[in-house]
Amino acid sequence: MRESEVGKARRMLSKVPEVSVWFWIIKILCTTVGESFADWINTSLGVGVNLTALLFTVVLVAVLGWQLWLNRYVAFVYWLTVVVVSVTGTLYTDILTDNLDVPLALSTSAFAAALAIVFGVWFARERTLSIHSIVTLPRELFYWLAVLVTFALGTAAGDWTLEATGWGPGTSVLLPTGLIAVIVLGWRMGANAVLSFWLAYILTRPLGANLGDWFASPTTDDGLGVGTAVTSVAFLAAILAIVVFLTRTRSDVIEDKPETPASATNPARERIMLGYYALVAVLAGSLLVWAAAQPHAAPAGEEENASSSASITASPGQTTAHFPPAEIDKFRTITQDTLTKVRAGNQSEAKARIKDLETSWDQDEATLRPLDGSAWRVLDGQIDSALHALRASKPDQSAEIQTLTTLLATLG
Structure with a gap:
């Protein structure tokens, strides 16, 4: 041709x-x-x-x-x-x-x-x-x-x-x-x-x-x-x-x-x-x-976990003070249920329950985040840490209990 x-x-x-x-x-x-x-x-x-x-x-x-x-x-x-x-x-x-x-x-x-x-x-x-x-x-x-x-x-x-x-x-x-x-x-x-x-x-x-x-x-x-x-x-x-x-x-x-010749x-x-x-x-x-x-905010799960630990020593529930109590109660219930299942050795049920927390938290992001951005980031980092602990390829029960306990404390 x-x-x-x-x-x-x-x-x-x-x-x-x-x-x-x-x-x-x-x-x-x-x-x-x-x-x-x-x-x-x-x-x-x-x-x-x-x-x-x-x-x-x-x-x-x-x-x-x-x-x-x-x-x-x-x-x-x-x-x-x-x-x-x-x-x-x-x-x-x-x-x-x-x-x-x-x-x-x-x-x-x-x-x-x-x-x-x-x-x-x-x-x-x-x-x-x-x-x-x-x-x-x-x-x-x-x-x-x-x-x-x-x-x-x-x-x-x-x-x-x-x-x-x-x-x-x-x-x-x-x-x-x-x-x-x-x-x-x-x-x-x-x-x-x-x-x-x-x-x-x-x-x-x-x-x-x-x-x-x-x-x-x-x-x-x-x-x-x-x-x-x-x-x-x-x-x-x-x-x-x-x-x-x-x-x-x-x-x-x-x-x-129109066809033009390719430029040299x-x-x-x-x-x-x-x-x-x-x-x-x-x-x-x-x-x-x-x-x-340079000094900057670390990824979720590092700097946020540190800041959340500091916040919960001030007074229980201080981090969640600007959030609707009903929503925090919902998160606390799911977290407590997950912790109970982890302690009982029911890993599959605990993973299923923590999924409920992830879904509820993501659904409420648009409502909660504008109320208190810094507090939202603290909780978001701690929830991420809990999710990573429970979804690890080789779960460590002590790490799961630690992240869930810390999250419960932050929730008040």
């Missing part, structure tokens, strides 16, 4: 949108929805991370099947797939972190290795990783697998950064924003376009997640206090509005654009800019190491 015919076929068969400003705006909106919508269903509605992940895996299979069945790019279907992939990738990372107690450093490394393998196999088979080359089923499958892993990687890397640095929701937006700006500059200066695209694509995940946290977090935690439900609805509405605009204008449909690459300039990206990576890593060494 002549080159002109190949180009014509490529334009007709393209299954992805043109990479434009609209592409990046809607991509960030999708990642924000992935964070806030997953949190809303998992915690606010009390569905639980495992069931939520199962439901969205089924939805992902259905939506991805729809996308693969089409023979051209359709904005609504494509971006619906991105939203569902975003939510699903977030949930997979949450399961590893919250349920399986996999350290974020390990999950970040594992997802990075997985993405490298996907890219390696993809390139070895197709000899290109360009988004504009998605013209066959194998390439599209590689593309969506890479997208899913980038969402999981971005979630793990973003959470790991927050855990290490203690940055608040607003501050945490700055690093991925700055890195994306640096990548855009590098691309403008001659860096490899495909490499620049995927680097920016990965970074939009922590950027969108941090934006979602910033909007949803209470003002007591330096957030905007919008809440996960409103944030999800607002950003979904924005995505829908842009998709409608793109559908009507077809400005992001590659097949509508400069291998020497690309090598120089590769060094530029390496320098940026070293500087970003140095910034994170420096931030991690």
